[in-house]
Amino acid sequence: MESDISQSGTPAPARQHTWTLAAYCNMVRKRLGGRSVIDLKSIADKSWDIAPGETTVSPPAIYLPGQLERVTGWEGKRFYPYVHPGPTMRGGISVQQGPTRGYLFKDVWLVEGALYKGKASHWLSLKPRTFPTITVDREVDRAAIYCTQNGNTWFGTWLMEDCPTYALARNEGVPVTTAPSARFPLYPQVQAYENWLEMRPLRLRSAFFRELVLFDDLSNNRSRHARYRAMGEKLLAHVAHASHPGVFLLRGSDGDLRLLRNELALAEHLRATRGFRIVNPLKCDVPTIVAACAGARVVMGVEGSQLVHGVNVLQPGGCLLTLQPPNRFVSYYKYLTDRDDQHFGFVVGTPEGDGFTIDIGEVERTLDLFPRHTV
Template sequence: MPNPLRPYRSRLRRLLGQPDPDFLAGALESWEEAPGGVVHIRPALSLPGQVERIRSSVFATLADTVNALTLEGDVREGPTLGWRFRNVDLVDGVLYRDGAELHLRSRRNRLGLAFRPRQTASGALYESWNTNRWFGSWLMDALVAWPLAERTGEPLTTAPPPPVGGHAARYEELLGVDPMRMPAAVHFDDLIVFSDLANNPDKWRRQHELRSKLLAGRNPEPVPGVFLIRGTGGDLRLLKNERELAERLATERGFRILDPLSASVDELIEACGAARAIVGVEGSQLVHGMIVAPPDAAILPIQPPDRVAATLKQLSDRLGQRYGLLVAEGNDTVFTLDWRDLAATLDLFD
């Protein structure tokens, strides 16, 4: 039965300085949803001195990020895991179980105590805090985890219905994603959650299946490349000479320029589905192009020196694409890139 005291008990435990219990430790059962395995990784292509420009990283330590970008060879990846729980409450984006918590999204109410479960449900979640925080993570991880929930139980999500006509709604339509959407507070009689972080062969397979579904019935025109504008959308990462670089690529190399904020999902798929290169500031907007670009396409995120990430490298590995490391000059929010660095890095893929 729902227990309205669970959020209060968790808050009290933190106030008393008590350690956080492991949410996963209380699972009724656990299993390998997909086995681990060996995958072959190709290193990022880069000009001399690019690694040395990196001053800081996100999502991993600097050493681990550099290793992920430069690693070459066979790598053993872990399995995709599943856990089943009984008697779990969802309250304002947080799962509560016997004093343990699992955060799925930022709370709407900072105290986290404004909602009481009045509805019951059972099923499988295919989301995580990252996929609810960043649209690019939703595109490259939640949609790839959807088949896990679909075949294991009733697929559930805490996300509200996406705006009609928006990107998320169209992706869900194309991929047949139709979950049961949870209210702010709900009691789960039976709940399944997954860990799909490992970049194992099954995740590679599901990523290729997603690409095939998005391209089904289409015949995109081959183009030298697509520059996906970031502008000031999302978290601020402003490439001051972004428009200049994009226009030079269009004039001198035959690239198409698209702004995902004004382009439809279908326009993005048609433009990027046979592109030989996807270029733009590192961020969610690049994922639109990457998830449909062909194997061996050049993936070239322009990264600020104080915010380098290897997340998109994992996606390019899954799709057999070639990844380039290109670090701009500036800080984590405002930076510039020399045209000569961009052009010379693209030449590495010829």
């Protein structure tokens, strides 16, 4: 919004925006049927390509015969356009990776995890409180938001997706992310990673942005690859590192339940037979975690956010071996290892009580399927 001009002809101070009913107007529109609610990016004042898209062909995953037959549940949206994960794991799929795009807006409100402009909205976190605030904490001339709803929900997604977008945001304005709350507190290891990654975001609960930039940065194109690898190099610059056989990242009972009942026995076996390091991210600080993972030729553990600590610093040609619950098969990491020229493998467990077990012999045989120079 431009400053007013006084009678003397000199610019008057810009009006300060101290309150808004944007969240409540949006709630009313939704209750009336939602037909008038539109996505914010569709009304951008300007949009542009930051980096081009490209076509990639996926390599096959590494796994033993009969593994996929054990799978009883999976996240179907992760395997689009396929219903079952089998085709994705077999590889050879031509994928159109879209471009990285920027969107510029003028006069946008942030209210507790959602952006509003007129009838348009865009959610940065899960639904806010029943009675969102009407007060505005801050007014910003030009900001760039790099956080996403998924990144505000899962630590692994924050580190793998939101943090690479920060590199785009700092070039476009003040990097902004949503402020933590009682419902969505700051992940315990965020500040340590931000320090090492040289991230200095402005955390806001509510704000008025005179200009705001958003991004489409979900495609695994070369730009995203380069920014993610640059993050890894920044982390490695803080620790001494040399090549070593591998790291086993314990999950335990943290997060969504994926209880590997023989997790400790498997980890100890790999330490004794192959020289793996064992790390419990819940009991270690970030410097200790990064130092243990740095140089690992293999990163292993139950599929989940804790694996991101090792994937961050896994080098091209390195291996990721995920231990999959049969009722919750997820292949998110395969898209990252495909992008970053690494090898992805998995072993599917068998149900046991409210958890599952993994056959140690199958882990050994799967490791032997990886290229020899990596294991």
